Amino acid sequence: ELKVEQNPLFLSMQEGKNYTIYCNYSTTSDRLYWYRQDPGKSLESLFVLLSNGAVKQEGRLMASLDTKARLSTLHITAAVHDLSATYFCAVDAGNSGGSNYKLTFGKGTLLTVNP
């Protein structure tokens, strides 16, 4: 069974600081997705990482994928309050290991950026 672990689960940081959220997964995959969820809202797609070494950047967020280490990171640069949300990573293991065309989500990281 594919397991996806995010850490930290809770992150409180000050505006202007940098931090990284980690996403580890337990089986071979080179497809990983990051989503953002605001309170009471749906999930919004942030990044799609489709190969080893993939790096994507959007504003103050940068995501990377290391398939050999089975690790993805979401790096936050110079955080601002608007980035406060819950961030999920999700892994696609394809049709192997019983994954049956579905994404397996991490538990999410609740990010709070304080002034």
Added chain:
Amino acid sequence: ETGVTQTPRHLVMGMTNKKSLKCEQHLGHNAMYWYKQSAKKPLELMFVYNFKEQTENNSVPSRFSPECPNSSHLFLHLHTLQPEDSALYLCASSPGPGLWAYEQYFGPGTRLTVT
């Protein structure tokens, strides 16, 4: 309408009621999903449909009954629910199937309260 839509957005029902949630996707996708998101639990996959065929039932109680009449529409029929079923129910779609599940696009969700 674009993307994935869900109706109703909010629903309050008694334990003896029968109601249905509706999801419609306008993306030409072939796979659709129901997720449950509770306040204190991670995102839980409930059902997966590929080309109208159910390919995943993640041990969901029979008081939840999905229906997928075509690739664009997905319903979740509810009956005899329990208070612990109160949650945000999210619908998603993706291009799949194929080798991969692909990126999922989420609807706005239905906030369900069972009294």
